[in-house]
Amino acid sequence: MAAENNHGLLIIGASQSGVALAGSLRALGYTAPVTLLGEEDHRPYQRPALSKDFMQDKISKEKLIFRAPEYWEEHNIDVVKGQRIERIEKKPDGSGTAVSVTGETFPFQQLALTVGARARRLPLEGTDLDGVLYLRNADDALDLKARMPDAQNLVVIGGGFIGLEAAASARAMGKTVTVLEAGPRLIGRAVGEETAEFFLAAHRDQGIDVRVGVNLERFEGEHGRVTGVRLDNGDVVPADIVLVGIGVVPNTELAETMGLRCDNGIQVDEYALASDGHTVAIGDCANIPNPIPGAPEGERLRLESVNNAVEHAKVAAYSLTGRREEYQSIPWFWSNQGPYKLQIAGLSTGHDQTVVRRDGSDGKFSVLYYRGGRLIAADCVNSPVDFMDVKSALSKALTIDAGTAADTERRLKESAVPPTEQELDQ
Ligand SMILES: Cc1cc2nc3c(=O)[nH]c(=O)nc-3n(C[C@H](O)[C@H](O)[C@H](O)COP(=O)(O)OP(=O)(O)OC[C@H]3O[C@@H](n4cnc5c(N)ncnc54)[C@H](O)[C@@H]3O)c2cc1C
Structure with missing residues (x-):
């Protein structure tokens, strides 16, 4: 010391x-x-x-x-x-x-x-127009908030966590919101197919115009202020504010x-x-x-x-302080998007199997990710108990039997078991 x-x-x-x-x-x-x-x-x-x-x-x-x-x-x-x-x-x-x-x-x-x-900057013609914003710090947020009352059309570039959270917030404030995502699906880096599809449908149900696989051409403006986003198919999406959320x-x-x-x-x-x-x-x-x-x-x-x-x-x-404690931890994360709370435990990268757990309630499910038969992560939407069970299993180096994981009559923790030798070798 x-x-x-x-x-x-x-x-x-x-x-x-x-x-x-x-x-x-x-x-x-x-x-x-x-x-x-x-x-x-x-x-x-x-x-x-x-x-x-x-x-x-x-x-x-x-x-x-x-x-x-x-x-x-x-x-x-x-x-x-x-x-x-x-x-x-x-x-x-x-x-x-x-x-x-x-x-x-x-x-x-x-x-x-x-x-x-x-915030990663977007190198696009018109990026310097007033109204093209980013959201990383308090000054960015204060600027965005100050502009919201006079804005009707918000275009979000990027369908990642921050873009979707801001889109849901703006929608809840009664704005016309469009999300433009270049990739084939939303939240591509962090969640699997099922969760991405759920959020695509959920945001559209809330009245957000979500477009995936979109190529941008330029920001359009008048008198130095942004007025829209031109796509490579010729469409122009009107914008009073463009919020760029393409990572950091x-x-x-x-x-x-x-x-x-x-x-x-x-x-x-x-x-x-x-x-x-x-x-x-x-x-x-x-x-x-x-x-x-x-x-x-x-x-x-x-x-x-x-x-x-x-x-x-x-x-x-x-x-x-001179001690050595290895960083060993199960990563977890949350993202609130309108009425949906997504909680993620573990990292799903490299999964080769998924089990979806859904009891029929609207907007409430979990996706468990497996690699070589062993549980590695879960996305839990409005399912905090599943999230806790998965986080706890992972932190004890346990897996959850994929055969029973979809059974919503059982808590996931009841199916938590040590991985087999074969699963450990994966
Ligand atoms: C809008 C938003 C929503 C988020 N939502 C969630 C969420 O729901 N759940 C979640 O888990 N995480 C969320 N995050 C991510 C989370 O906030 C970050 O992971 C966390 O802030 C990282 O903390 P940090 O201290 O490592 O870095 P930062 O928060 O980036 O802080 C770094 C600080 O260092 C300062 N700095 C940099 N260089 C210098 C320098 N040369 N001299 C002096 N100061 C310097 C910066 O100004 C900054 O204040 C969100 C982030 C954002 C922006």
Whole structure:
């Protein structure tokens, strides 16, 4: 642990993972000074509601804030707002100085990068028109909210989680909403066929014009303001606001200037340590060894979720206090889209079998994913009990018998069993 008479830990990025890291360290009894520094001009806040309740004015800005000011004081965590770090001078022992764009310096004994990710920009003619927006941070959300009352037509580019959440929110606010997705189905990266089809039908039922397999030609505008989106088939979809939600890019630039290994994120080992062996990097910015127990050796990925930020922070906190706890965890995620709450446990990539579990209730089902006969993940729509059962089974390295999983008379946990030798070999 860092000594008391030094500058302690500097956490760059004051959001979900930075806040979690500072809290985890204090919970572990870390006594060195902690500075939680971020470039945004807001107190550390939570992002998930930006596309959901906050967008619909159902909750106030205050509700997004992570902690009351007293928390930071009581835990002796110095929160610095509005400082963007552009350079880091680092010594071989891991200590150094961070320099902000305004020239302020922040010396540190230990360094954590929790710099997250930014919205991927869409390189399309007309992208600079007023009204073409992104949704990653509070400023984006405030801008979007301010424009909503005067807008009737919202076009969302991208049928991923954030695009669909925002589309559902706008629809609930009475707007005319169109979703344009380039791929053959919605939420292509994260869910399987059945779940994607359900959301396509569900959003259309809510009155959203969802189009898949769409190619964009350009944004159209008048007097510098966006008025529509032209497709390659000649259609023009009218738009007062275009919200682009086509994924994120991890913020690796600082790490790269420090010479840290980066590839789709800052590469870290199972202890959240970057390639210099000192700096920790966690959350959306980190490229991690697959944390699922028993995952194929050498498989790496980047997770973008609150759960990952929190769990990864615990591992990094151990590393910063000199302990080594491997990051082993079952990823989980949620997405609220209008009346539907999707909860995902595990990762379905590479599945070769699915079992759909549906008791006949409208808009309520689960899809269980298997690889080589073993359960690897589930998408649960308005089915929190199934989600809990699957998450619990996966975290105990159990599988759920595919033969009985569809039987809604039985709780899934009743069918949880250890995998067979053959399944383990898959
Ligand atoms: C609209 C929206 C809805 C979401 N909904 C869900 C959901 O329902 N469920 C879920 O699990 N997850 C959701 N997420 C994802 C979740 O919010 C992220 O996974 C989480 O915020 C990641 O936290 P992070 O701290 O790693 O990164 P970020 O939240 O990206 O924070 C990184 C911070 O670092 C700052 N920073 C970057 N570079 C510098 C620098 N050089 N100097 C100073 N500061 C810097 C950034 O400004 C930012 O504040 C949502 C995200 C968005 C945007």
